[in-house]
Structures are given as C-alpha cells and as structure tokens.
Amino acid sequence: MRCILYYLSLLCCLITSPVSADNSRNGELLASTCAACHGTRGHSVGGTPSLAGLDELHIIKQMKEFTSALRPSTVMFHHASGYTTKEIELMATYFSRQIKP
Numbered sequence: 468m469r470c471i472l473y474y475l476s477l478l479c480c481l482i483t484s485p486v487s488a489d490n491s492r493n494g495e496l497l498a499s500t501c502a503a504c505h506g507t508r509g510h511s512v513g514g515t516p517s518l519a520g521l522d523e524l525h526i527i528k529q530m531k532e533f534t535s536a537l538r539p540s541t542v543m544f545h546h547a548s549g550y551t552t553k554e555i556e557l558m559a560t561y562f563s564r565q566i567k568p
C-alpha cells in the first residue's frame with residue numbers, strides 16, 4: 468500500500484514538473500530581480516532607465532552588449548552576465564509587454 472502511495476505521489480510530481488511551467492510566469496519571476504533598480508514591472512522611479520514597453524530586441528541587444536562589454540556600464544555588466552540567453556529572452560518578452568510609463 469505504501470508503495471502504491473509512493474508511486475502515485477511520484478506520478479503527481481512528474482505531471483506538475485517544471486517542463487509544463489508557463490514561460491511568461493518564468494519571465495515575470497526572473498524580471499522581479501531587476502525591480503530594485505528598474506522599478507516594479509520595469510517602471511523606474513530613480514535614475515535608471517525604465518524597461519517597461521521597450522522593444523524586446525532592444526533589451527536583448529543591450530544585455531548582450533553589457534556582457535561583452537561592448538556597452539560600458541556601471542552595474543549592468545554584472546547583472547547581465549548572470550543569465551542564460553533563454554532567460555534574457557524571457558525577461559525581454561516580459562518587459563516589452565508592460566505598459567510604457
């Protein structure tokens with residue numbers, strides 16, 4: 468009986484595994500780490516640029532230029548370097564879909 472319960476719970480875990488995770492939700496979660504400087508949903512209230520409503524390809528390009536130091540930066544080299552291309556794309560999609568401030 469215990470064995471059956473074990474396999475049933477294992478099956479449930481497999482069904483709800485991250486494979487079926489929603490990409491837009493992942494983008495939102497990843498993007499939340501940028502909020503300290505770029506504001507909630509990319510609406511900056513400080514001196515940093517707002518990301519909300521920017522073109523998706525523009526964001527991806529900037530992130531790549533930060534990591535390759537093509538674009539000089541104060542902090543963005545460090546922030547951009549911590550993400551995979553896929554993660555950057557997810558965040559870029561998320562920010563581009565937010566209403567411009």
Ligand code: HEC
Nearest residue numbers: 500501503504515516526529530540541542543544546558
């Ligand atoms: C510690 C503050 C800080 C955090 C956290 C941060 N940024 Fe930035 N970001 C900046 C600053 C400051 C600039 C201006 C360039 C520079 O000086 O580094 C910038 C510029 C940018 C730009 C260029 C915008 C443009 O149109 O030129 C993009 C894109 C960007 N950040 C994306 C992100 C993303 C995505 C994250 C989260 C993974 C993030 N940033 C986290 C401070 C931050």
